[in-house]
Amino acid sequence: MSASNHPPLAVGSHRHSQIQRQGDASASTSNTLSSAAAAARREREHVLETSTIKHRSKTDEGRWINTYLIKKQLGKGQHGDVYLAYDHRDPEHPQPVAVKQMRRKNKQDKYNNLRRSPLPSSPHTGLADHVSATEYKIRKEIAIMKKINHPHVVRLLEVIDDRMDERIYMVMEYLGGGEIKWRTTDNEPALRVDQVRRICRDVILGLEYLHKQGIIHRDIKPANLLWTEDRRMVKIADFGVSHYSYALHSSHDGTIPPEEDPLLKDDSGLTRFAGTPMFLAPEIVEGNIGSTGDGVNGADGAESSSTLNQQPPATTSLPQLPSPSESGTVTPAPPRKSNITKAIDVWAFGVTLYGLLFGKMPFMVEGGTEFQIYHAIRNLDWNVPETMGSDRIPVGGRRQRKPRKGEETEGYLVVDLLEKLLEKDANKRITLEGIKKHPWILRDMSEADAQNWVSGTRKEEPGARTPTEDETRGAVTKIIFSYIEKGKRIFRLLRPPRPNPSAASRRMNSPRRSRSRKGKEVGVQSAPSMGLHRHRSSAEVIARERQKKDRLLRAQVSKAQLRKVQTPPPIDIGTSSSRSIATTKSAKSSTTQGSQFEAFPMWNDGGSRKNRRGSVTSRGTLDSLQVPSSSLSRSRLASPQPLTPNSLTAGSASSSQVPSPISYDVSPQSTPIEERPRSRAESEAEAEASSATLPVPVSNSSPFRHSHDVRHSISLSQRRSADVFGGGGVGNGRAYSRQSSGSDGLALAVRASSWGEFEEYARPSEDHTSLYSEGVDNETYLVGAGGVARSPVSSLPTSGALSRVSSSISLGPSALSAAQMLLHRSDREGGDLPSAPDPASQDPSILQRQGQYRSPGHSSVTSPLSRPLYSRGDSGYSDQQSLAYPSVFDEDDEGSSLNHSGQETPLETAFQPSTSQLYQEEDEESSDDSEENFPLEVKTRRPSVTMSEASSPPPRRRRSESRSTMAPPAPPPRMSSERSERSERTVVCS
Numbered sequence: 001m002s003a004s005n006h007p008p009l010a011v012g013s014h015r016h017s018q019i020q021r022q023g024d025a026s027a028s029t030s031n032t033l034s035s036a037a038a039a040a041r042r043e044r045e046h047v048l049e050t051s052t053i054k055h056r057s058k059t060d061e062g063r064w065i066n067t068y069l070i071k072k073q074l075g076k077g078q079h080g081d082v083y084l085a086y087d088h089r090d091p092e093h094p095q096p097v098a099v100k101q102m103r104r105k106n107k108q109d110k111y112n113n114l115r116r117s118p119l120p121s122s123p124h125t126g127l128a129d130h131v132s133a134t135e136y137k138i139r140k141e142i143a144i145m146k147k148i149n150h151p152h153v154v155r156l157l158e159v160i161d162d163r164m165d166e167r168i169y170m171v172m173e174y175l176g177g178g179e180i181k182w183r184t185t186d187n188e189p190a191l192r193v194d195q196v197r198r199i200c201r202d203v204i205l206g207l208e209y210l211h212k213q214g215i216i217h218r219d220i221k222p223a224n225l226l227w228t229e230d231r232r233m234v235k236i237a238d239f240g241v242s243h244y245s246y247a248l249h250s251s252h253d254g255t256i257p258p259e260e261d262p263l264l265k266d267d268s269g270l271t272r273f274a275g276t277p278m279f280l281a282p283e284i285v286e287g288n289i290g291s292t293g294d295g296v297n298g299a300d301g302a303e304s305s306s307t308l309n310q311q312p313p314a315t316t317s318l319p320q321l322p323s324p325s326e327s328g329t330v331t332p333a334p335p336r337k338s339n340i341t342k343a344i345d346v347w348a349f350g351v352t353l354y355g356l357l358f359g360k361m362p363f364m365v366e367g368g369t370e371f372q373i374y375h376a377i378r379n380l381d382w383n384v385p386e387t388m389g390s391d392r393i394p395v396g397g398r399r400q401r402k403p404r405k406g407e408e409t410e411g412y413l414v415v416d417l418l419e420k421l422l423e424k425d426a427n428k429r430i431t432l433e434g435i436k437k438h439p440w441i442l443r444d445m446s447e448a449d450a451q452n453w454v455s456g457t458r459k460e461e462p463g464a465r466t467p468t469e470d471e472t473r474g475a476v477t478k479i480i481f482s483y484i485e486k487g488k489r490i491f492r493l494l495r496p497p498r499p500n501p502s503a504a505s506r507r508m509n510s511p512r513r514s515r516s517r518k519g520k521e522v523g524v525q526s527a528p529s530m531g532l533h534r535h536r537s538s539a540e541v542i543a544r545e546r547q548k549k550d551r552l553l554r555a556q557v558s559k560a561q562l563r564k565v566q567t568p569p570p571i572d573i574g575t576s577s578s579r580s581i582a583t584t585k586s587a588k589s590s591t592t593q594g595s596q597f598e599a600f601p602m603w604n605d606g607g608s609r610k611n612r613r614g615s616v617t618s619r620g621t622l623d624s625l626q627v628p629s630s631s632l633s634r635s636r637l638a639s640p641q642p643l644t645p646n647s648l649t650a651g652s653a654s655s656s657q658v659p660s661p662i663s664y665d666v667s668p669q670s671t672p673i674e675e676r677p678r679s680r681a682e683s684e685a686e687a688e689a690s691s692a693t694l695p696v697p698v699s700n701s702s703p704f705r706h707s708h709d710v711r712h713s714i715s716l717s718q719r720r721s722a723d724v725f726g727g728g729g730v731g732n733g734r735a736y737s738r739q740s741s742g743s744d745g746l747a748l749a750v751r752a753s754s755w756g757e758f759e760e761y762a763r764p765s766e767d768h769t770s771l772y773s774e775g776v777d778n779e780t781y782l783v784g785a786g787g788v789a790r791s792p793v794s795s796l797p798t799s800g801a802l803s804r805v806s807s808s809i810s811l812g813p814s815a816l817s818a819a820q821m822l823l824h825r826s827d828r829e830g831g832d833l834p835s836a837p838d839p840a841s842q843d844p845s846i847l848q849r850q851g852q853y854r855s856p857g858h859s860s861v862t863s864p865l866s867r868p869l870y871s872r873g874d875s876g877y878s879d880q881q882s883l884a885y886p887s888v889f890d891e892d893d894e895g896s897s898l899n900h901s902g903q904e905t906p907l908e909t910a911f912q913p914s915t916s917q918l919y920q921e922e923d924e925e926s927s928d929d930s931e932e933n934f935p936l937e938v939k940t941r942r943p944s945v946t947m948s949e950a951s952s953p954p955p956r957r958r959r960s961e962s963r964s965t966m967a968p969p970a971p972p973p974r975m976s977s978e979r980s981e982r983s984e985r986t987v988v989c990s
C-alpha cells in the first residue's frame with residue numbers, strides 16, 4: 001500500500017475529522033451512506049445479545065448467520081477469524097459489518113480440561129467456572145467491548161452466543177480500510193510523517209477513552225489499528241488480551257464505577273505477560289527474563305521497575321542469555337498486577353510510533369531469540385535512522401542539541417517524544433495527557449484546535465454508555481440462563497406423552513393457553529423423562545415414577561387397542577401439496593400434482609423439511625390443508641372423524657413459496673397475506689389451529705386420542721419411527737438424529753424401549769441432562785452420547801457409533817428384556833395394523849436410495865411403532881450410510897423449519913447438516929475462502945505462546961517441571977531477520 005494512494009487525511013481528532021468530512025463535497029455516495037449507517041449504529045444504545053442462531057444456511061451468495069450474510073475473510077487472528085458480512089436487517093440497505101467467529105474451545109481446552117480459578121463472589125461463580133479457558137477469554141473480551149463506545153475504538157454491535165453452537169460470533173462495526181500498513185516490503189516506512197501524526201492523534205484519543213473507562217488495551221500495535229473505509233480515521237481494535245482495572249476506572253474522577261459485569265472484575269485469568277513481544281513494556285518482560293535465573297536481572301522478577309533505571313549504552317552486541325535449558329527449570333514469575341498499568345499502553349504506543357515513522361522496530365534483534373528481544377527491551381537503548389516517513393524527513397540523530405524555542409525541527413520533536421514514550425521506568429514515562437500536549441502532536445494545529453484537543457475527551461463520550469444493570473450480570477448470567485433455557489427445551493423434547501384426557505382436553509380448550517407454549521409443546525412429548533429430575537428427592541421421584549408407570553401401563557393397553565381399530569383410508573385430493581422426498585430438492589418451485597393424500601398428512605410430508613426429534617410437524621402440510629371453517633369448531637375434537645376429500649383443499653402455492661432468508665422484516669402490506677412472511681407466533685397459532693382441527697381418524701372409544709394434539713400423535717409416531725428404527729420418519733425415510741442409528745434389531749429395540757415404548761426404562765446414557773448438568777466434566781461433554789451433539793469433535797467416531805455404545809453399556813438386563821418384548825410385539829402386531837402409504841413407494845428415487853437396506857416387502861408401512869420400517873433382518877444401516885444423509889438433530893428447533901418470518905426456510909436450509917458438519921464445512925469453506933478469494937488479504941498470525949500460570953492445571957505443570965529438570969527442554973525459538981513480523985504476534989503468558 002503506497003502512501004500516495006491515500007486521500008488526504010484529516011487531523012486525527014474526531015472533531016477535526018468531522019469538520020473535514022463535512023467540507024469534503026466530493027465524498028462518494030457510498031461513503032456518505034456508510035457514514036450515515038455508522039452514525040446510525042453509533043446511536044444504537046446497547047450491544048445486541050442474541051442467544052439463538054435462528055437461521056443458518058449456505059447459499060450462492062455466502063453463508064447466513066441469522067441476519068448476516070457472510071462474504072469474505074478479512075483477517076485471521078489467534079482468537080478467531082474475522083469476516084466481512086452484511087447485516088440484512090434492513091434488506092434494502094444491507095450494512096457491512098465485521099463478524100469475528102471464535103470457537104469456545106480450542107484443542108488445548110479440549111484435551112487439558114482446563115478450569116479457571118474460582119471467580120470472585122458471584123451467585124453464578126459455579127457455572128462461569130465451567131466454561132473453557134478460551135471461552136472465558138472470549139467472554140472477557142466481549143464484556144470489555146460492551147463497555148466501549150467511542151469514535152476511535154471499534155464498536156461491538158452484537159454478540160451471537162447460542163449455547164448449542166460451538167462458536168461465539170462478535171459482530172463489530174466494519175472498518176473497510178483494514179490494518180495500518182506501516183512498512184513496505186523493503187522495510188521502509190509506508191506512511192508520511194503527517195499521516196503518522198494524524199494516526200497518533202486518533203490512537204491517543206481512543207487510548208485516553210479506554211483508560212478512563214478503566215481498560216488497559218495491552219496489545220497496541222499497528223496491526224490492531226484499523227482504518228475506516230475512507231481512511232480518514234483510525235480505530236483501536238482487538239481487545240483479546242485487554243484488562244479492566246476497577247482501580248484505574250475509579251481513579252479518574254474519584255467516583256465509584258457503576259456496577260460492572262463480574263467477569264470484568266475477575267482477575268483470576270490475568271496474565272502479566274500478554275501482548276506482542278516487540279511491543280511489550282520493560283516492566284512486563286523483566287519478570288520473564290529474571291525468571292530464567294540468568295543472573296542478569298534478578299531471579300524472581302519481583303524487583304521494582306525502578307531498579308531498571310540504569311540505561312545501558314546502546315550496543316549491537318547482545319550478551320547471550322542462557323536459554324532456559326541451560327539455566328534449569330523455568331519458574332514462571334508470579335503475576336504482578338501492579339505492573340499492568342496504563343503505562344504499558346503508552347510504551348506500546350511509543351513502539352508503534354517508532355515503527356510507523358521508521359519502518360522498523362526499536363528493539364529488533366536480528367536473528368535473536370524472543371528472550372534476547374526481551375533483554376533488549378529492558379536493557380538496551382534504541383537508535384534512530386537518518387530520515388523518517390515515506391517523505392524522508394531528516395531526523396537529526398538521537399542526541400541533538402536543544403534548539404531555541406520555536407525553532408525545533410520535526411526530527412527533534414519526534415526524537416523528544418520517543419524519548420519520553422520509550423522510557424524504561426514506567427513511573428517516569430510520559431502520560432497520555434503529556435503526549436496530547438507534546439509539540440509534535442500539536443504541530444500544524446491551529447491554536448483553537450489545539451486548545452480543543454488538549455482540553456480533551458470527556459470521560460463519557462457522547463453516546464458512551466454505562467452498562468445497564470442487566471448487562472452488568474452480562475456474560476456470566478447469560479451462560480446460566482442459556483443453560484437453563486436449553487435444558488428446559490431438552491426437557492420438553494424428552495417429556496413423555498401424558499395420556500390424561502381431562503387435562504389434555506382442558507388444555508386444548510383453554511383459550512388462555514399461551515401461543516408460545518403451544519408452539520413449544522407441539523410434537524415434543526414422546527420421550528421419557530425418567531432420570532431427568534435430578535434435583536428432586538428420591539422419594540418424590542419414586543412416587544412420581546410409580547404413578548407414571550401406572551398411567552402409562554393403562555395407556556399402553558389402550559394404545560394397543562386403538563391401533564387395531566385405526567385404519568386411515570387413503571384419500572385422493574387431486575392437487576394436494578403434500579410433498580414427497582422426491583420433491584424436496586425442487587420444492588422451491590414445485591407444487592406436486594395429483595399425489596395421494598393420507599389421513600395422516602404428515603406421513604406424506606416426506607422429508608420436505610427437517611424431521612427431527614421434537615420438531616413441529618410439517619408446516620407446509622398443515623398450510624396446505626385449508627380445513628373448512630366448520631371443521632374448525634372445537635366440538636369436532638370431541639368426536640373426530642376421518643378426513644374426507646371434500647374437507648380438504650390444496651393450498652400448495654403458499655406453502656411451497658420459499659421466502660428469501662432475509663425477508664422477515666418485509667412489511668405485511670407488501671406481500672399478499674398468504675405469502676407474506678409470518679411471525680413465529682403467527683405460524684404457531686396457525687399450526688395450532690390446523691392441528692386442533694384436523695380430524696383424527698381414531699375410534700371414538702379411545703379416550704386418549706382426544707387428549708392429544710394431532711401433531712403429537714403423528715410426530716410421536718414419526719419420532720418413534722426415526723428413533724426406534726434408526727432412520728427417518730415414515731414419510732421422511734431418512735432424517736437421522738444422532739441418537740437414532742442403532743444397527744441391529746436388538747439395539748434398535750433397546751433404543752425403542754428407551755424411547756417410550758416401555759417408558760419405565762429410561763435412557764440414562766442418552767439423558768440429555770447429562771449434557772447440561774453442572775457436574776459433567778469435559779470428558780463427558782466430549783464422549784457422552786448426547787455430548788456429541790454439542791461438542792462435535794472431528795476425531796470422534798460417528799454419533800451413531802457412540803449412541804450404540806452408550807445404549808448397550810448403560811441399559812441393564814431389564815431394558816434388554818423390554819427391548820425383546822418390543823421386538824416380539826412389533827413382529828406380532830405388524831401384519832394386522834393399518835397401513836399408510838410409504839412415500840418411497842411413490843417415488844422411484846427414494847426407492848433407489850432405500851433399496852440398499854430395505855426389502856421391497858416393506859414398501860408399505862403402518863404406524864411406525866407397530867410396524868417397524870426396518871425389520872430385524874434389515875439390521876439397520878451402517879454409519880457410512882447414515883453419513884450419506886445430513887443429520888438434522890442439533891439445529892435449534894425454532895430455526896429448523898421456520899425462519900424468522902415463520903415461513904418455511906428453503907428446503908436446502910431445512911435439510912441442512914448437523915452443527916458439527918457445518919463446522920467442518922465452515923472450516924473447509926473458510927480455508928477455501930482464504931485460498932480462493934483473498935489470497936493476499938488474509939493476514940495469518942502465528943499462534944501465541946501461552947504459558948498462563950492461572951490457566952495451567954497444576955499436575956501438568958509439575959510434570960513438566962519434573963521433566964525439565966531431567967531433560968533439557970528445546971532451545972528457545974530463534975528470531976530470524978527474514979521473519980521479523982513474528983515479533984508482532986500476540987502472546988499470553990504469565
Ligand SMILES: Nc1ncnc2c1ncn2[C@@H]1O[C@H](COP(=O)(O)OP(=O)(O)OP(=O)(O)O)[C@@H](O)[C@H]1O
Pocket residue numbers: 074075076077078079080081082098100154172173174175176178179223224226237238239240939941985986
Ligand atoms: N472491525 C473490523 N473491521 C475490519 N477488519 C477487522 C475488524 N476486526 C478485525 N479485523 C481484521 O481481522 C484481523 C484479526 O482480528 P483481531 O485482531 O480482532 O483477531 P485476533 O484473533 O484478536 O488477532 P491477534 O490477537 O492475533 O491480533 C485484524 O488484524 C483485521 O485485519
